[in-house]
Amino acid sequence: MLDITEFLPYQLVHLANKVSDDFANVYKEQADLTTPQWRVMAHLAQSSFTAKQLIELARIDKSTISRAIKQLESRGLVELRADEKDKRSKVLFLTKEGREIYKKLSVSATAWEKSMLKNLSEEERVILKAVLHKLNEHI
Helix, strand or coil, X not given: CCCHHHXXXXXXXXXXXXXXXXXXXXXXXXXXXXXXXXXXXXXXCCCCEEHHHHHXXXXXXXXXXXXXXXXXXXXXXXXXXXXCCCCCCEEEEECHHHHHHHHHHHHHHHHHHHHHCCCCCHHHHHHHHHHHHHHHHHC
C-alpha cells in the first residue's frame, strides 16, 4: 500500500509549501506583498509580460493574477501599457519604485536562500539544482 508521506509528489508539494510559506515572511515584512504580488513582481523584474503570460509563468489563476496586478498598480509598483504588437492587449512593467523594491527584496531573497541551504554542502546544492532542473524538464 502507498505511504502518502513517501510519495514523491506529496513530498515535493509539502516541501514547496513550507519553503513558500517561510520565504513569504521576507516579502510580507519588507514590502507588504502577498504571494501573487511577489510572483508578479519577480517575473516583471525579468521582462515585461501580458497578464495572460503571467498566468502561465506564475501558474496562478486569472482572477488572482488580475487582483494582484490591480493592487500593485494602485500602489504604483506596476504600470500597464498598450502592447505594440496587439493593441487590444496590455503589457505590464515594473515602475521605478517597483524596481527599487524588487532590488531590495532580491538581496533579502538571496540571503534567505543561502540560509535555507546552509545545511547542504556545495556538492549537494549543485546536485539539488540539477535534479530539480531535470525533473522540471521531464514533466
